[in-house]
Each structure stands twice: as C-alpha cells, then as structure tokens.
Amino acid sequence: MASQNASLAADSMVGEESLGVSNGKLGMWAFLVMDAMTFAGLLAGYARLRWTPGSDWPLPIEAFGFTGIQLTALNTFILICSSVSMVHVLAEQMRGNMERAKKWMLFTIFGGLVFLGIQGFEWTHLIMDMWPYLFDEGYEAAYSVNFAATFFILTGFHGLHVSVGVIYNLIIYLGLRSGKITKDDTSVVEIAGLYWHFVDLVWILVFTFVYLI
Numbered sequence: 001m002a003s004q005n006a007s008l009a010a011d012s013m014v015g016e017e018s019l020g021v022s023n024g025k026l027g028m029w030a031f032l033v034m035d036a037m038t039f040a041g042l043l044a045g046y047a048r049l050r051w052t053p054g055s056d057w058p059l060p061i062e063a064f065g066f067t068g069i070q071l072t073a074l075n076t077f078i079l080i081c082s083s084v085s086m087v088h089v090l091a092e093q094m095r096g097n098m099e100r101a102k103k104w105m106l107f108t109i110f111g112g113l114v115f116l117g118i119q120g121f122e123w124t125h126l127i128m129d130m131w132p133y134l135f136d137e138g139y140e141a142a143y144s145v146n147f148a149a150t151f152f153i154l155t156g157f158h159g160l161h162v163s164v165g166v167i168y169n170l171i172i173y174l175g176l177r178s179g180k181i182t183k184d185d186t187s188v189v190e191i192a193g194l195y196w197h198f199v200d201l202v203w204i205l206v207f208t209f210v211y212l213i
Helices: 002-014 023-050 060-095 098-130 142-178 186-212
Strands: none
Touching: 023 142, 023 186, 060 098, 060 142, 060 186, 098 142, 142 186
16 A cells, blocks of 8 residues: 555656656656757857857867866766666666665766766866966956856856756655655656756767867
C-alpha cells in the first residue's frame, strides 16, 4: 500500500499523457525550447559584438591564457561525464537496481558541484588577476570590457542552470533514497535527465564560442 501511494505521488509529478508523452515530459521539452532560444539570443549577441567590422576583440588564448582554456576544457569533460552518469541513473532504475541508480545520481550531483567550484575559481582568477581593466576607469579597452561582460553573462547564466540542475538532481536523489521514486517511475528521472543533458549540450556550444573560436 505504501509503495502504491509513493508511486501515485511520483506519477502526480509528471501528470497524464498528451500527444503520446507525459505532460511532465512535454512541459520540460517546451521549457527547453524556450531556454534554447534564450541561449541562442545571447550567443547571437556575442557573435554580433565579436565580428563587428573593425572590432578589436581579444583572442581567447590571450584573454584566458593557455592554462585557463585547459582548465575549462577539463571542466567541460567533467560536465560531460556527469551527463553520462545521468544516463546510468535511468538505466539502473529501469533494471530495478535502485542502489546503483542512487550511486550514479550521487556521481552526477558531484560532477555538477565540481563544475561550479572550478567555474567559481576561474571567475575569481579572471577578475582578480587576468582582467584588471574591469576596475580601471581610465583604461580604454571597450571591446575588452564587452568581451568580459558577454563572458560573465553567458557563463553566469549557464552556471545558474547548473545550480538549478544540481538542486533538481538532489531532490530526485532524495526521492530515490526515500522510496518515493520507485523503479516504475522512470518518467521522473527521464525528465530530470532531459534538463541535465540540455545543460551539458549548451555548455559545449558556449565553450566552443567563447573559449575556442
């Protein structure tokens, strides 16, 4: 009886089906489409500023330093690994191995926290050591300031998504741990996975645009 009540509680999180998929999944897809448009607008604004004729846009290798790009490449790898571990959460849940599903979810949460920690370190290093013109009112570096502004907006907005994703995954983990999410409630984990994979995919685009091109 308790298991049935828990399953019903989890089902209420995703709702009935519409158009052949659960309302929860449909809602997440709608949200992700709108969010993708927001990121597309930010990346388009970045591209417009960078490729303005005659602009003196800083080269990423000079702005971040080679070590900075390497560190962010490592951070990108960590986020991709967390996305892979999220796949394992759903796979183990479908097999009924709930203990392994919980462990993989912990790996996913840990990967998100490491990503945020490295990003926080990077921001501190850039503000304090690499971009002193941010605090120098007499420094004429219009495009350097534009570069820094677009960098903080893009990576900060993405970092906000990662933070929300970590909290989201933590809630799913607690649901798995308490038994409120059972092996039959795969839609709940699948919806969380959609969000996390989206965050991973968007970061690959941001990393390519801002750090590599």
